Amino acid sequence: MLPNLFDFQDFLEEYDKQLQEVYSKFENVGTMYKPSKKALNRLISAAKKLETSHRNFNGEENRLGQKPKDHLFLEDEMNAMNRDCTEFKVEFKKSDDVYVNKIRIWSTHFINALAFYFSDGSVEMFGTPGLSEAFDFEWHKDEKIKRFVFRFASVVYGLEIITTEGRSTGWHGGQGGRAFYTEYEWGIGGFEGLFGSFSKYICSLEVL
Numbered sequence: 001m002l003p004n005l006f007d008f009q010d011f012l013e014e015y016d017k018q019l020q021e022v023y024s025k026f027e028n029v030g031t032m033y034k035p036s037k038k039a040l041n042r043l044i045s046a047a048k049k050l051e052t053s054h055r056n057f058n059g060e061e062n063r064l065g066q067k068p069k070d071h072l073f074l075e076d077e078m079n080a081m082n083r084d085c086t087e088f089k090v091e092f093k094k095s096d097d098v099y100v101n102k103i104r105i106w107s108t109h110f111i112n113a114l115a116f117y118f119s120d121g122s123v124e125m126f127g128t129p130g131l132s133e134a135f136d137f138e139w140h141k142d143e144k145i146k147r148f149v150f151r152f153a154s155v156v157y158g159l160e161i162i163t164t165e166g167r168s169t170g171w172h173g174g175q176g177g178r179a180f181y182t183e184y185e186w187g188i189g190g191f192e193g194l195f196g197s198f199s200k201y202i203c204s205l206e207v208l
Contacts (some may be wrong), residue, residue: 092192
């Protein structure tokens with residue numbers, strides 16, 4: 001709830017407490033105090049209005065944490081699709097003769113799929129390209145990741161890879177989620193691969 005709603009809730013609880021104390025005093029004083037019929041009617045009317053306001057408040061409070069019915073939320077759809085994500089790990093250089101020489105990125109407003117092409121002709125692919133746009137980035141034999149930038153929430157929404165040679169894939173994907181980055185800061189060298197998880201889309205992604 002918003003802070004002012006918390007304050008209103010406290011006010012209602014305190015008002016109800018004081019109202020009960022008034023009722024109790026009416027019962028205890030008996031003939032010592034007999035309010036007029038007009039005063040009682042006003043008090044009863046005020047109490048009814050307060051109860052109505054309280055019910056309306058509770059109704060609004062309950063709706064604060066709810067989403068409108070029959071409305072499709074992208075995050076809900078993604079969470080459902082990615083509930084059973086499968087982990088993967090790709091080392092860019094498996095041996096002196098087997099190394100990544102191309103990365104293919106399929107993206108729309110998020111990262112649909114990734115494929116890693118190796119010098120021996122093998123391919124490791126994760127996610128589902130669908131009708132998304134493909135982008136190829138040639139990878140050099142001893143090149144590594146210097147900086148990895150991405151946007152992430154329930155899926156990886158977008159990414160950019162900057163290499164140790166100063167080359168960049170450019171930004172691919174959308175602007176959803178939150179922005180993160182990982183940068184190699186230990187002198188010469190860089191990250192030697194990627195790991196993450198996937199289902200229909202790329203669920204998560206980070207550097208090795």
